[in-house]
Amino acid sequence: MPYTYEYPRPAVTVDCILFGFDDGELKVLLIQRASDPFKGLWAFPGGFLDMEDPTIEFAAKRELEEETGLKEVFMEQLYTFGDVGRDPRGRTVSVAYYALVKLSDYLLQAGSDADQAHWFNISQVPALAFDHAKILQMALERLKGKVRYQPIGFELLPQKFTLSELQHLYETVLEKPLDKRNFRKKILKMNLLKPLEEMQAGVAHRAARLYQFDKQRYEELKSRGFNFEI
Amino acid sequence: MPYTYEYPRPAVTVDCILFGFDDGELKVLLIQRASDPFKGLWAFPGGFLDMEDPTIEFAAKRELEEETGLKEVFMEQLYTFGDVGRDPRGRTVSVAYYALVKLSDYLLQAGSDADQAHWFNISQVPALAFDHAKILQMALERLKGKVRYQPIGFELLPQKFTLSELQHLYETVLEKPLDKRNFRKKILKMNLLKPLEEMQAGVAHRAARLYQFDKQRYEELKSRGFNFEI
Known part of the structure; x- marks a missing residue:
């Protein structure tokens, strides 16, 4: 059943930048895109905001759990990205969240081959889809700013x-x-x-x-x- | 002409929390709502994101100029609000920006009677529409956090x-x-x-x-x- 509106509406998505720390390296979880646009490139876990999601953060946590199995993580809203042209399929506004997790062998294993999820060292991040390189840059800046005056490092x-x-x-x-x-x-x-x-x-x-x-x-x-x- | 989508989409709006400082008081610009919902209550200047707006910030600046005549202001994204039920008309995601302006007699005059815009002392803010009381609280917290480590006070x-x-x-x-x-x-x-x-x-x-x-x-x-x- 299609949905009709008087004025055009952008799509609203959530993206989740998940950081971990292991073996002396800061790492980020990325998922390889299985289809176009940007097929084969890497992107953050994310998806559409459902009309039933009570909050946007709920949607971000739901997507993260669906794609990684992770439930209890430290998560905060990062920034909302909505420049025209950031998604070739049409105007898309993405509310980005960053999350921190204690990496265990189990988690590192889970993000190794199955469903294309992989932990990358920050210094070795591959080509990213959409404007995700810009989003990652902002997430790293936020993390840098945060650790200086809030002890969030312990989450990692x-x-x-x-x-x-x-x-x-x-x-x-x-x-x-x-x-x-x-x-x-x-x-x-x-x-x-x-x-x-x-x-x-x-x-x-x-x-x-x-x-x-x-x-x-x-x-x-x-x-x-x-x-x-x- | 109606617009049709396969899945329902929330409306996307921008809100602008404009601060000024005059006579030893921190002030915020509010606009009295002329129609329902929340008719008669006060709200931040704002409106819908147009599909043609190159960026979301562009939309926030456009709305602010339309409602106050102000062009060159210091503006930063604050946070995105999208809880279910925040707008009785339907799911609405609002990207909020806060802005700082040097208050002049001219500006204070402009925001006095015409088109229901008014500068309120922070300690005397009237009942606000939607979740704008929560948004104002967050904007004040951000301002407090910001002045401590970035000299943005000079903008006021x-x-x-x-x-x-x-x-x-x-x-x-x-x-x-x-x-x-x-x-x-x-x-x-x-x-x-x-x-x-x-x-x-x-x-x-x-x-x-x-x-x-x-x-x-x-x-x-x-x-x-x-x-x-x-």
């Missing part, structure tokens, strides 16, 4: 991590080296890390202590307007 | 201003008092202000020096990744 790390791993994540997202002493001082001063009794595994000598992110403490500090700037 | 001040006026603007937007000495030290250290030979008019004794924002210097510092945090 495993539950337990060393201070070196944490610093390396920040350095990777910010694309610059950080002074080790200064970084540790600032991070520990925030009181967001719970030191564990456990030490790093698989290291014979000088194994480093493992830490956990204290989410409850974070929520408490946030509600008091605490400044988390790194 | 007259060309020439005193340091007290500048401090008062920051205090109004941030909703908290700032230490005078500390504020002046930080602001002057940024080297973004050109002291003028001219002094404040209409003050008999101890007239304060006037300053101008050095936009060229700002662009230069910005390109070098300077930190403008207040």
Whole structure:
């Protein structure tokens, strides 16, 4: 059954830029397009907003789950892209969301061959469909801006991590080296890390202590307007 | 001529939250709705995205000019609102932009009676149509976040201003008092202000020096990744 309107309407879609962090590299999930336009090129998971979706974010989460199986992720609206000509099929407005996930072997496996989904290192992203290169650029800028004043980096790390791993994540997202002493001082001063009794595994000598992110403490500090700037 | 699509499509609109600053008060421009839904309530200037608008921002600027006559304003995308039920006429996705303008007597006059446009003090905003109260809240939060690390406050001040006026603007937007000495030290250290030979008019004794924002210097510092945090 066709739908009729007095004035023309653009299509409304959602796109989801999903970041992960593994083996010291920031990664993004892309899906190879099986059909035209841009057949064979890579694109973000996404799809149309359904009239029944209660919110746009709901649509973004639904699409992400459909294409990756992922349910509980940190997600925020990034920006809305709607330049004329960005989709050769017709005017399309896309509301983009970025999401962060803790990468596990299972997830890396899932995004390896089946249904064309693949995790790419940020430095090795292939040719992207539509205006997705521009969208990726903006998502990386947002991530960079965010980690500086909101501890969202923890969404990308495993539950337990060393201070070196944490610093390396920040350095990777910010694309610059950080002074080790200064970084540790600032991070520990925030009181967001719970030191564990456990030490790093698989290291014979000088194994480093493992830490956990204290989410409850974070929520408490946030509600008091605490400044988390790194 | 009606337009037909295989699947239903939401309407796509733009809304523009225009802020001004006058007489020590942060103000927002609202337009009283002449027809249903929400007849008589106040709303932001806005309208439908035309298929021919090259960008969504173009549409927001077009609507703002149509409803206020304003052309050159600082404008940035705020957020996209699309919850089901936000418009009783049917699913509507609105891309909201916030804009800043230097208020002149002329502008204040223009927004006084003709075509129902009116500048309201932020503390005296009337009942708003649709989800515009939520949109205003988010715009105020964004403004607060932005002034702390990007000198956008100058878009709201007259060309020439005193340091007290500048401090008062920051205090109004941030909703908290700032230490005078500390504020002046930080602001002057940024080297973004050109002291003028001219002094404040209409003050008999101890007239304060006037300053101008050095936009060229700002662009230069910005390109070098300077930190403008207040």
